[in-house]
Amino acid sequence: MLTKEENEMLTRVGKGTPMGKFFRKYWLPVGISADLKTKPTFVRVLGEDLVLYRDKSGTVGLLDARCAHRRANLCLGTSMNKGLMCRYHGWVFDADGTVLRTPSEGQSDFRLSIKQKAYPVQELGGLVFAYMGDGLAPLLPNFDFLAAEGERHVKDGKDPMGVIRDPAGNHVHVIPAWEYDVTEAEFKKGMAETAASSPSH
Ligand code: FES
Numbered sequence: 001m002l003t004k005e006e007n008e009m010l011t012r013v014g015k016g017t018p019m020g021k022f023f024r025k026y027w028l029p030v031g032i033s034a035d036l037k038t039k040p041t042f043v044r045v046l047g048e049d050l051v052l053y054r055d056k057s058g059t060v061g062l063l064d065a066r067c068a069h070r071r072a073n074l075c076l077g078t079s080m081n082k083g084l085m086c087r088y089h090g091w092v093f094d095a096d097g098t099v100l101r102t103p104s105e106g107q108s109d110f111r112l113s114i115k116q117k118a119y120p121v122q123e124l125g126g127l128v129f130a131y132m133g134d135g136l137a138p139l140l141p142n143f144d145f146l147a148a149e150g151e152r153h154v155k156d157g158k159d160p161m162g163v164i165r166d167p168a169g170n171h172v173h174v175i176p177a178w179e180y181d182v183t184e185a186e187f188k189k190g191m192a193e194t195a196a197s198s199p200s201h
Contacts, residue, residue, distance in 0.1 A: 014047040024133035027140045030062060030121070031128035032154050038079040046132060050119070056081045061095030062130050064117035068099070095121070126154045 002010070013020045023046055030043050031052045040053040042065060049065040051074040061084060067074050072088035079085075083094045085101075091111075092101040097118030099111040119130045120137050125146030131137035145152075 012047075020046055025138075026133075027122070027129040027131050027137070029127045030130045033060075033123050033126050033128055034154070036060065036128060040075050040077050040079065040084060042075045045130065048132070051075050051077070051084070052121075052128065053077070053079055053084045055079045055083055055095075059095050060121050060123060060128055061093075062119045062121050062128075063093055063095075063097065067091060068093075068114050068116045069102075069104070093118070126152055 009018055011019070013023055015024075028045060030045055030050075031041065035041075036052060036054045038054060038056060040051045043050050043052050043062075050062050051065045052060070052062050054060050056079055059082070063074060063084065065074050066072070067077075067086040067088065069086065069089055069091050072086055074084060074086055074093075076087045077084045078087060080092055083092045083100050085092045089104040090101065091099060091104070093116040094100050095118060097116040099114045099116065102108075102111040102114075105111065119132050121128055121130045122140050123129070124140055124142070127146070129140055131140075
């Protein structure tokens with residue numbers, strides 16, 4: 001039987017924990033390509049609250065769910081032709097975390113000193129993968145069940161597991177559920193938290 005300490009060690013995946021460091025060495029599935037339209041989606045991956053979005057040019061991004069400006073909820077943001085716009089003061093972030101626009105700061109170059117936390121993403125086999133480790137991302141493995149020609153079905157797991165099937169209907173891979181739609185209640189809670197934690201601007 002595991003000790004309390006061993007159990008803690010094996011189940012904690014936050015940044016800096018042993019298992020968190022381990023899982024951050026790999027590309028992780030964080031969303032389903034076909035489901036990712038222009039509405040930003042909240043995802044919690046390895047204990048981090050993130051927003052997954054597709055801008056109107058088709059670029060996919062994975063950013064810290066809290067805006068670098070005043071911590072507003074970016075899941076409430078708007079997909080732009082390029083990047084994601086925070087709904088609170090209109091800052092726009094690119095997929096690599098670059099701040100593209102800061103209308104609340106006038107014409108200053110202040111934006112150049114700020115970076116939104118962002119993780120690299122790639123789409124393969126109908127899934128969106130993210131790399132959350134330090135340094136350069138490794139190559140995303142072109143596994144046959146992801147990269148081979150042919151029809152592929154990806155099941156959205158509201159239940160605890162999502163399943164990828166090959167064309168014959170066999171289970172070829174099992175992945176943890178990663179996707180959580182932001183409910184109306186969560187939207188309202190996020191707005192209330194933002195209002196409570198942000199000084200008036
Ligand atoms: S632009 Fe996001 S909180 Fe101000």
